[in-house]
Amino acid sequence: MTDALDASYRFCGDLSRREAKNFYYSFLLLPPRLRRSMCALYAFLRHTDDLADEPGSIDAKRSSLLSWRVELDRALDGNPIAWPGLPALADAVQQHSIPPKFLHAVIDGVEMDLEPRPFSTFQDLHAYCYRVASAVGLCCIHIWGYNSEGGRAEKLAEACGIALQLTNILRDVREDAELGRVYLPMEDLDRFGVSPDELRSPVPSDRLRQLLAFEGRRAYDYYGEASPLIRLVAPVGRPVLAAIVNIYRALLDEIARRDYDVLAARVALPPWRKAAITVGALTGRLARPVPRPEGLLP
Template sequence: MNDALRASYRFCGTLSRKEAKNFYYSFLVLPAPLRRSMCALYAFLRHTDDLADEPAPAGDQRARLDAWRQSVDRALTGGSANCWPGLPALIDTVERHAIPRRYLDEVINGVEIDLEPRPFATFEELHGYCYQVASVVGLSCIHIWGYESDGGRAEELAESCGVALQLTNIVRDVREDATRGRIYLPEEDLDRFGVRPEDLVADRTNDRLRNLLEFEAQRAYEYYEKAADLDRLIAPVGRPVHRTIVGIYRTLLDEIVRRRYEVMAKRVSLSPWRKAAITIRSFSGRFERPEPSRAEVPRC
């Protein structure tokens, strides 16, 4: 590894340690080469999100993302990789682990959707968005950790896992997203439960919205269940990281259910000690196949 590449990986590691918080500590159990790769992937995701979140007209944000996409494409084809310090590490990670280049494009395309939010008419449309912003991340991760494809089953399970994680985010962040003009709940579901636009920015969760969120939570639990066998197809070295991520998000969804979907008054989160406990359990169960998880959402 030359000095420039070493410096790039160092940059990604510093950024990940600062921004990834609890997830970063799950990276530490990985061998150094895999840990560096996870940090490079995370740094790419963080940088892409930041380009879209920086205050600016949508046109300027779109131009930044277009320039970023071109820089990544140019670097992947052997061109200059000097526009962002973490780019050489990202390119090395993609090549080292044979991560399909289209996954990087999907991430950028997914972030671009949020620049000018539009409603999702059906869950099928929302599923496509979840694939772009979450599933391809999981697909990239399993390439880093190593996995047995089992005829494409692992890839299918990773896709389902990403959908479960993103649905959890959507349920938790309903009010925050709606105040920014981003409504991810499908219109067909809003209509089914009679949820109005004002319900999504209210100070409390009313019965209409509670019923809708319970429906979406059930959908998320079903996707967690679909993805349950992914763990055994991932190389043992990567299982603690996978279990930590899934464990934290699923416990977050459990907490939302326990609070009867009161996500409007206060953002639901897990305490640092609960996240730490999940991380420790993930390490201790490294070589065990996880017990089947329940698919049915608890009733209020």
């Protein structure tokens, strides 16, 4: 490894330790080479998000993301670039044969957040979740190694990403609504008689709890659908997959335990619990099909 490439990987590792939170716990379960690749992927994701969140007009942010696409492609083609994490990402893409279309899909998803607009149907939301979460999972299984089984693994990775993103959406309902972002499908709000304004209330109404429970059931279904993926991932990647899935599944369990009151305070797991889940993933105890809870639908 050249000094410049080694420096790029160190940059990505430092950024991941500082920012990755839920995900970095799981990176520690990988051997160094794969851990470096995961950190390079995370650094790319973090920087992409930051470009959309930085101060400035929507047009300026859109221009930044367009330039970022160009810089990404230049790096993947082996050309000099400015951002220090891209050499490591380009190396990881080459090592693990990660299709660049997944990286561009992530940028597509971030661009969708520049001008928040309602999602009319769950199908519309699914397309967004694919870009910001499933595409990431598809990159991950390339890093870990997997048995496709004729495309089955890729479909399961897609479902896993949907489950994780739905969990994020439930956790951040009020925070997102205050920023003008409503990710819950309008068809579901209409079904339960919930107005978007209610998502900014400090206390959820009964009908809002019913709506969130409905979305929670949907997330649990996707966790269950994705559960066979762990058997198709290479053994070295199974603990990290189990850790990621079970940290997020535990977060969803905590949301359900609070009867879907996600408005008063942001639901989070304490560090010790994330660490315990990560340690448990090493034993394979948590790598089992996820049951669907009963009683979540009105």
